[in-house]
Each structure stands twice: as structure tokens, then as C-alpha cells.
Amino acid sequence: MxxxxxxxxxxxxxxxxxxxxxxxxxxxxxxxxxxxxxxxxxxxxxxxxxxxxxxxxxxxxxxxxxxxxxxxxxxxxxxxxxxxxxxxxxxxxxxxxxxxxxxxxxxxxxxxxxxxxxxxxxxxxxxxxxxxxxxxxxxxxxxxxxAGWDLGGSGSDMRTPSCCVGPGRCEWACYDTLQRCYDITMRYQDELHRPAFPYKWKFKFAGCPNDCVASIARADISVIGTWKDDIRVDADQVKTYADEGLDIFNDVVLNCPAKCMRYDGEKKEISIDNKDCRRCMHCINVMPKALRPGVEQGATILIGAKAPIVEGALLSSVLIPFLDIDDEEEFEAFCDLIEEMQDVWCEEGKNRERVGEFIQRVGMGNFLEAVGVEPIPEMVAYPRDNPYVFYEDFYEDEDE
Amino acid sequence: MAMTVDQIADAMYKEVEEATNFGKKLKPMDLTKAMLKAYEEEGVDKKMCKSAIKNLVDSGRLVYTYFGGSYLELPHREGAAND
Missing domain, CATH: 3.30.70.2500 (Alpha-Beta Plaits)
Incomplete structure (x- = not known):
């Protein structure tokens, strides 16, 4: 008993x-x-x-x-x-x-x-x-x-990669999250099962900037779907939303973080200055029948997020602004870069130091140089923020 | 003469044994770095070190442990275990 x-x-x-x-x-x-x-x-x-x-x-x-x-x-x-x-x-x-x-x-x-x-x-x-x-x-x-299952990761290894439902159920997926999550899992079986890193290493694959797997807050490598061209607008559906009572000006235009939208209430027409769009998905989420991501789709690769454990929380920041990750060649290049970054981190990282903390300690400029990536202005922590890379040429010009 | 993976595994095992005598724990990367430092000129590289660690663990000569991070240790009775 x-x-x-x-x-x-x-x-x-x-x-x-x-x-x-x-x-x-x-x-x-x-x-x-x-x-x-x-x-x-x-x-x-x-x-x-x-x-x-x-x-x-x-x-x-x-x-x-x-x-x-x-x-x-x-x-x-x-x-x-x-x-x-x-x-x-x-x-x-x-x-x-x-x-x-x-x-x-x-x-x-x-x-x-x-x-x-x-x-x-x-x-x-x-x-x-x-x-x-x-x-x-x-x-x-x-x-x-x-029964066909395997163990996941724990300890100082590559943790089990995860992804959103992606194209399996979601029309906003800008790349095949399911496939790429599977590819990374299978490719790095050794790293998943045999801990060899200074600390944990997480991959998360989100199909669009809604980031349903919260990769920007938790993954060392966040792969977030995005698009390069203009948001697709269905003008008839915009009118329908307006006719059905959606307050497009207050609920969509005023909530745009880039203030890149205009709405003509008389004509019931919306216009977007796409070069300023921050790909936040807010307008698309409010008017899903009228607005859609552009057609030139891929992913932004970000690095360095972590939840607070040993040190405080970090959000990831942009490493590669746009990558056609569904393309096999570009995916291979992505994997090569991952391996290069892991090598540098393993070589120089301290025990229990996540890659984001490592980058903070050595500086993003030095990290990029070590992994062989050219700094570009799009490498920002937040949209429309200053880039964190300072060019030596700039200082030389100033000194002169 | 170039070292084989088995020889690297033996050298790694010795490192872990010595560290254990001093009450120190080693991570896989510590072992790899030690091997590269000592034997890089004899053709040892990271890939060979990875294979050596795999052999050591698969054969049960070393085991992974977790104490805030992952380490490689000699098999022993778990201190925390409630036998």
C-alpha cells in the first residue's frame, strides 16, 4: 500500500x-x-x-x-x-x-x-x-x-536544435525550417552526443520574424526567416478590412516601428516605404489577408543570445543580414561558418562561457576577424541602430 | 613517426589519470589542446583527437560527467548516488 x-x-x-x-x-x-x-x-x-x-x-x-x-x-x-x-x-x-x-x-x-x-x-x-x-x-x-528515437543534448554540447512548424502549417515561413533543423541535427550528431564545447550551443530556426521559437532570446545561433523585397499588398483586401471596421490608421500605421506606412482613409489605400521596413511582421499579423512577406525570401542569421544563467540575458545580434538558406550552396557556406565560429570559441572560450559572452569579452570586431567575416553596416544589435563595428580606416582618417 | 588514434587515446587516458590524482577535472577541449601542444609535429590534429575521445568513451575507459559543464573522467562510483 x-x-x-x-x-x-x-x-x-x-x-x-x-x-x-x-x-x-x-x-x-x-x-x-x-x-x-x-x-x-x-x-x-x-x-x-x-x-x-x-x-x-x-x-x-x-x-x-x-x-x-x-x-x-x-x-x-x-x-x-x-x-x-x-x-x-x-x-x-x-x-x-x-x-x-x-x-x-x-x-x-x-x-x-x-x-x-x-x-x-x-x-x-x-x-x-x-x-x-x-x-x-x-x-x-x-x-x-x-522505436526510432534518439536522445537530445545536455551539458556542454550542441543542444537539440528546434524549429517552428514552418511551412508544415504556417504561410509566413520564409524558408523550410523543418528541413534545415533536421539537416543540422543529422550533420552535427557528434557535437550533439559528445560534449566538446566550453558550454552549451543552441540552434533555433524560426520561419519568419514572428520568431515563434523565441530564437532571438535564447539561441546562440538564431536563424530567422525574412524577405528582401517589398511587402506584397492586396489592395482589395485592404478595402475589405477597412469596410469591416479595422482601424487601419491606429491599429496598423501608428504601430509601425519604422513609421514607414501611410494610409489614405478616403481611398482606403495603404502605401509602404519598404526601404525603411524593419520586417517586424506587425502589419502582416494584423491584416494577414491584405499583406504578405515579399517573394525574395531567406533568413537572417543572428548570434549570441542566451537566457540568464551564469551571467545576465543577451539578445542575439545580426551576423548575416540575408542568406538564401534553402539553397544548398549557401547552406554549406553557413555550416562552414558555424564550424569556424565553434573552433574559435572552443580555442579561446572560458569554461561555461556562451558564445555571446565570449563575443562581448573579446569584442565583435576581433571575433569577426577571427572567423573571417567582413564587417558590414547591417550587423546591428537592433534595427536602425548604429553598427557596432568601427572601421580602422575611420580612425586613421580622423587622426590625419 | 606519425601517431595513431589509439596512441593519442592512450596519451589522453594518461592525462586524465594524472589529473585525477591531483583532484582536477579535464574537459574534452583540455585534452585536445594538450595533445596538439605535445604532438602536433607528429601529425596529430583535432579530428584525430575527436576520434580518440570517441574510442575512449565507447570502450568505457573514460566517462562523461557533468558538474556545471561536461568533463571526461575515469569511471568511478558516483559520489552523489544513493546505492
Whole structure:
């Protein structure tokens, strides 16, 4: 008979109309002793305002250095079923497209080898399996690989690349995010499974500037879809929006960050000064039937974002303003540049220093020189900002 | 004479063994840099070092560990493990 824990503090988190992880753990606890002890330990942590997990260490599967995050309870006698509570990251499919069959298979595997609790999905994008013991790691890995799955990244390796649904479901995708995410995952299997970097390295692929995977805030390399030419305007649909009551002047024109739009209320016509457009997508999002991205599409490559862990948060900044990333040759050149940047970072980066922090420390000018990229004015941290590269010629002219 | 991947792996293993004696942890890049410094003239390059690390891990002579970052260590009983 499993021990029944009183959990008044956790119970508070079941109240309200939103999903509750407590409710899910309680459901799992009916079948899993591990989930039951998890409730007990969590309640104790909430009471004491103290975590009771020991993190890290040696656990993993043979040959891999990533994909398993070791976790032990520091109260093993009180909560024996969570004495080991390791996390497994499983590489998600591009765009998180699953068949029901696939989901049933992975859930069956996890109920057989672990707590049955999952996190769909972790912030890196992987499927996260929460809670198993060391002796189940190899068997769960075997079952997963036999069913066609693989582990994701963890530690100082290339983390599991992720992408938005892209052309699979979204008409705004400016390149094939699903394909390129898959290509990068397969190309860098060694970097994904065998940590060799100073710290983590994340790729995120967003199909348009809406950036649904938040790559600009979290990825060391953000690949964000964009277009080079003019926004396509359907004049009839603009009139329809106006007739249906959309306040185009206030809700579209005044919200344009570049102030590059004009609206003629009498003629119900919109005009855009495209050379000043910042590709923010706001107008397109408000009037999706009337406005569309241009036809010359590709991606902007940005570098250096990170969430705050060791140091504060960084947003990524532009490295390559426009790349036709669907083109195989340009994609190869992109990969060559990635490898060059990783080499420089591995050579000179400090332990636990993300590439964005490394660039801050050595200076973007020096970094670009080391990776063999010519500085250009479009390399800016924010649209219409000053470029951060200062040309030596400029100083020489000034000195003279 | 040019070094083989197996010889590099042995040299790496020795480095890790010595570091362990001093209570120090080494990252894969530390090992690669040490090998390049010592044996670059004998034809050792980054690719060979990568293969050597793969051999060491696949054979179980070294294991990856995580303590705020990823390291390569000799297999040992996990200090935090609740046996």
C-alpha cells in the first residue's frame, strides 16, 4: 500500500481553471510509487523552501555524454522511490509533429522504465522524461532507439536544435525550417552526443520574424526567416478590412516601428516605404489577408543570445543580414561558418562561457576577424541602430 | 613517426589519470589542446583527437560527467548516488 502524503501546499496549485502539474503528478501517483514519493518530497521542499535534489554527476548511456541529467534525492531514506530521479531528454521531431502512434509508443516506453511523467516540451524543445533510476537508463535508451528515437543534448554540447512548424502549417515561413533543423541535427550528431564545447550551443530556426521559437532570446545561433523585397499588398483586401471596421490608421500605421506606412482613409489605400521596413511582421499579423512577406525570401542569421544563467540575458545580434538558406550552396557556406565560429570559441572560450559572452569579452570586431567575416553596416544589435563595428580606416582618417 | 588514434587515446587516458590524482577535472577541449601542444609535429590534429575521445568513451575507459559543464573522467562510483 503506497504511503499517502498530505500535500496542502501543492493542493493550492490545483486551484483555478488552468492546467496543473500537481494534478498530473497525482494522477501518475495512482500507478507509480515514484510519482507518489515525488509528491511527498515536493511538499517538504515547499514547506522548507529548500530543494532536495542533488544534480549532475556520472549518469548517462554508453558512448553518449548528453541526453541524461543525473538527479538524486538527498532524502533517500524518507522517499526511497525518488532516490534516483534522472531526467532523459529525447530529440523531438522537427516542428513537434507526431503521430498518435508515436506518442503512445514513447509513453509506453516511459511507463515501463520511469515515473510516466513527461514534460512536453522542455524549453530547449526536447521531450523530457522525468524520473528514472540508473539501472533503467540503458534499457530505456535501447527501447527508444529501437522505436526510432534518439536522445537530445545536455551539458556542454550542441543542444537539440528546434524549429517552428514552418511551412508544415504556417504561410509566413520564409524558408523550410523543418528541413534545415533536421539537416543540422543529422550533420552535427557528434557535437550533439559528445560534449566538446566550453558550454552549451543552441540552434533555433524560426520561419519568419514572428520568431515563434523565441530564437532571438535564447539561441546562440538564431536563424530567422525574412524577405528582401517589398511587402506584397492586396489592395482589395485592404478595402475589405477597412469596410469591416479595422482601424487601419491606429491599429496598423501608428504601430509601425519604422513609421514607414501611410494610409489614405478616403481611398482606403495603404502605401509602404519598404526601404525603411524593419520586417517586424506587425502589419502582416494584423491584416494577414491584405499583406504578405515579399517573394525574395531567406533568413537572417543572428548570434549570441542566451537566457540568464551564469551571467545576465543577451539578445542575439545580426551576423548575416540575408542568406538564401534553402539553397544548398549557401547552406554549406553557413555550416562552414558555424564550424569556424565553434573552433574559435572552443580555442579561446572560458569554461561555461556562451558564445555571446565570449563575443562581448573579446569584442565583435576581433571575433569577426577571427572567423573571417567582413564587417558590414547591417550587423546591428537592433534595427536602425548604429553598427557596432568601427572601421580602422575611420580612425586613421580622423587622426590625419 | 606519425601517431595513431589509439596512441593519442592512450596519451589522453594518461592525462586524465594524472589529473585525477591531483583532484582536477579535464574537459574534452583540455585534452585536445594538450595533445596538439605535445604532438602536433607528429601529425596529430583535432579530428584525430575527436576520434580518440570517441574510442575512449565507447570502450568505457573514460566517462562523461557533468558538474556545471561536461568533463571526461575515469569511471568511478558516483559520489552523489544513493546505492
Amino acid at each position: 503506497p504511503k499517502e502524503y498530505k500535500t496542502p501546499k501543492l493542493d493550492e496549485l490545483e486551484k483555478g481553471p488552468w492546467p496543473s502539474f500537481v494534478k498530473e503528478i497525482k494522477l501518475a501517483a495512482k500507478k507509480s510509487e515514484m510519482s507518489n514519493d515525488l509528491l511527498g518530497q515536493l511538499e517538504q521542499s515547499y514547506n522548507e523552501k529548500l530543494g532536495h535534489w542533488k544534480h549532475g554527476g556520472i549518469v548517462g548511456v554508453m558512448g553518449y555524454g548528453g541526453g541524461v541529467i543525473g538527479r538524486y534525492s538527498d532524502l533517500p531514506d524518507k522517499y526511497p522511490s525518488v532516490s534516483h530521479f534522472h531526467t532523459i531528454r529525447v530529440n523531438q521531431p522537427s516542428g513537434w509533429f507526431y503521430t498518435s502512434d508515436a506518442l503512445r509508443t514513447i509513453c509506453d516506453i516511459w511507463e515501463k522504465h520511469g515515473s510516466g511523467l513527461t514534460n512536453m516540451h522542455g524549453s530547449t524543445g526536447d521531450m523530457v522524461f522525468l524520473g528514472t533510476t540508473t539501472d533503467h537508463l540503458e534499457p530505456v535508451f535501447k527501447d527508444l532507439t529501437e
